[in-house]
């Protein structure tokens with residue numbers, strides 16, 4: 001009997017050790033569960049920012065983009081007239097400088113007769129004759145003689161259109177401004 005009891009006790013020990021194992025594992029499981037956080041704690045700031053940028057992110061980007069575009073257009077709309085005004089003012093100033101320069105050149109050339117035909121450069125500019133050519137229309141009469149003496153057109157070689165050049169008419173003592181001779185004209189005068 002004592003041997004049987006011993007065996008029984010041994011068996012109980014074996015079972016007790018078997019039972020103890022699952023108990024231990026349960027404890028570990030509980031411990032692991034306790035260690036694991038139930039829910040990942042998200043900082044308040046992150047929550048707020050995720051609310052702001054999260055589902056409304058697209059809307060936020062679109063609104064921001066629209067605002068930026070409006071600001072750009074407003075900037076262009078405001079700046080463009082100013083740029084235009086500055087440009088116009090600069091052009092006007094350049095124009096004035098050009099005019100002043102031209103005036104100065106004309107004034108300086110008032111008493112200069114570059115081609116020595118008897119007309120100053122200033123007068124040649126007024127009569128549209130060439131200040132660098134004695135006989136602009138090549139009719140044999142100088143620009144000065146046409147304007148001051150014979151009252152013919154310094155830009156038309158045949159002033160009266162009779163087929164004879166002004167220069168040839170004078171050589172033949174004919175009237176370069178119409179019918180008749182130079183003598184007849186002198187008589188009328």
Ligand SMILES: [Ca+2]
Nearest residue numbers: 113115117119
């Ligand atoms: Ca001249």
Ligand SMILES: [Ca+2]
Nearest residue numbers: 130133134143
């Ligand atoms: Ca001339």
Ligand SMILES: [Ca+2]
Nearest residue numbers: 135137139141
């Ligand atoms: Ca001429």
Ligand SMILES: [Ca+2]
Nearest residue numbers: 158160162164
């Ligand atoms: Ca003629």
